[in-house]
Amino acid sequence: MSADTDVEVLRREGRIVVVGASLAGLRAAETLREKGFTGSLTMIGDEPYEPYDRPPLSKQALLGRARPEDTTLPRRRDIDAEWSLGVAAESLDRDAKRVCLANGDTVPYDRLLITTGTRARPWIHPEEAALDGVFVLRTRDDSARLRRKLTGGVSRVLVIGAGFTGSEVASACRELGLEVTVAERGPAPLVGALGGVIGAVADRLQRRKGVDLRCGISVTALEGDYGGRLKRAHLSDGSAIDVDVAVVSLGAIRNTDWLAGSGLAAGPRGIACDAGCRVFDVNGIVTDDIYAAGDVARSPHPLFDYQFLSLEHWGNAVEQAEIAAHNMICAGPERRPHLWLPMFWSSQFGVNIKSVGVPPLGDQLVVAQGTLAEERFVAVYGYRGRVIAAASFDGAKWLGFYEQQIAAGALFPPDYRTVDLRTETLQPVDPAFPDPHLPTHGATVTLTGHSPSERRVQFVPSHG
């Protein structure tokens, strides 16, 4: 049987299993059906809900402008799938080509798509994390619980970590009229994703909006009362603050634990796959029946030195899922590469923040439009004389232009006149990214090194 007939048979009567029933999983399933896949499709998800949208969970849902149950993702089409919700995948048997579920069931596959995403990094001390009043925010249930707490009369909220999620939570708290303290280990909010220069703008913005922002500070302990309710947080500067809510926003952990022992190149940094979303095994050999997409995947990008990028971005999840689905049911020459230019947005303290490219790769920065002082600007990041990224505060509409500049490898710094250019010549400065080796809430783009087939890459077991 030729590979082509194999593909035909697969499209007609193959069995495709999608582990991870969120944005990427749903969009992949829809794409499979759209492209004419008529075989069986199984969707496995550890949450009991149909796929839902996460961005509103830290914004409108916290403010009560949308109910968490209203975040169910709109369907592009009927996917005629077998759903297995509320049951996590527990392991992968590649020899038998089947997924084993927590309830003991096994699901055989001809093609497997892994879209298990990430989960919130829990507070480091489990007994403190269990205190009533300590929250993380990742799921619909997390959001609903936090909203109930925030509207039930609280005196002060502590947000641990001033990355995007933490900053959005702090913003929602202020909008709800709550006192909020933000403790950030780094020198400024958003510093991991956008660097210290832009971080300083976020810093000023948060303080002006009434946040008690403490940078260069970490939380050393959360203390409960005799009833197991959070009452106090101890900080690394020796001080303590009385709080009744703590929201732990220390970034995400990739859901790859269940793949331990599967022989796939899956670890804390995600699942390594090629540009066509095919997953590598630990030997750096590409599999042809297992694909990955969304937050859990990491793949090489030609615009960024073929470094592996791992992206926690909504748009990436959609596009990578579509590419993975397409490639799963195509013969070799028809496959397409995933070349998405990283892009994300946030909305906090009344400001729309957006970024394209990979800011943390930047070694220089200019403010190309607007000014930092007015908190309305487009900052452009350069890397070895080329435009590599751009970030805007209330300037999102310009980023399509800079996206093209990045894709074209345009010279940095820009030497042309634009609207809202405030200086005659642009003086590049150091964007002030913290040492990437220091732990932080993390960037939303992680550079995870080069190809797994290179010897210097080591995979760390997920639980040491």
Next chain:
Amino acid sequence: MTPGTLSAQITDYANRADPYPLYAELRKQPVRREDDGTYLVSTYYEVRNLANDPRLSNDTRNRPPRYARTADAEDQGLPPSFIFTDPPVHDRLRDTINRPFGPPHSPSFLDGLRGELAKVVTELLDAFDGKDQVDIVEDFAYPLPVTAICKVLGVPREDEPRFHGWADALASSLDPRPGGGDGQEKGQRARQEMGAYLSDLIETKRRHPGPGMLSALAPDMTPADLEATAVLLLVAGHETTVNAITNTTLTLLRHPDVLERFQKEPDLAVPLIEEVLRFEPPVQFVPWTTALADIDVAGTTIPKGSPVWLMLAAANRDPKRFVDPDRFDPDRKDNEHLGFYTGIHYCFGAPLARIELHLAVPELFRRVTFSRLLEDPPPYRANAVLRGPRHLPVAIEGLTV
């Protein structure tokens, strides 16, 4: 086709009824230099990219003096309205003006106008009773947007009729080469009269706030900025909406199969109206942008200082973007048209225009049984930019309640 004459042909009134063959000709050369150094850009991706390019200015004061500048405010001693400004002035004005108009601050302002506007539609259609012939422009499309803008601004009802005349005269002054030689002069006169009226009204609103945007904005804007804004909203929000309603009617009457379907499937209104905005956009092109730097587009360098015309109506029919672009197809799935422009100058009034269209069009076709167009093509207005019929006489067979 003789080089250097396309822009002249596009603005030539003889081609007003059907400029689309000229646009097709234009697209053969996506970036075309006219003899006077103006650049015409006509293909979808190039237009879209330039509209989002920070090297392109909407402030015609950036043009070398030998080129035409907009007939906007300048001569009246008023600041330019925000459509003819760049950031940061543009952003500051637009943000301020948006506050009483739309989300996040005023998410229900426009929705609150639906009831009154629906009543206007009903009254206009009631007046069709007993007639076997109506002019869609005069009898239906024209009165609604003036009422809408007056409500938005908070102009007293009794003053509304005066706005009709001013709006008409001002719209033609946006035309780069107005049909009538006295277009600019008429526009200026209307502008003066309306300016005097508005500055009185603004002063009144400042002292006695009432409903509408003028009252809401009076404390935050200089009288001159507010006056310029009010004029802009009237000009840009009026003629365009009249054209959109008329174009929709005309297009439907030219496509009886779609019309028949629409009467059975009222939900078709959404894709149908969007398809008209692609197919017959009320703003055909944007002739007031200027390159601030040398810009490479599709293999051509537009030199710094050049006037650039972004040909929205041509881009909306670019076969590289839209399948079978000259076909009116309300089932078109992928319809990211440029009918409301794109980028920071995206139509401010788009949500209001959509509300008006969705109140007017379905009700018109629900209640009126059309017989036929009495003139096809209908007579057009002189304006090439805000292109639309001056009259649309139709024969009707009946009216239901």
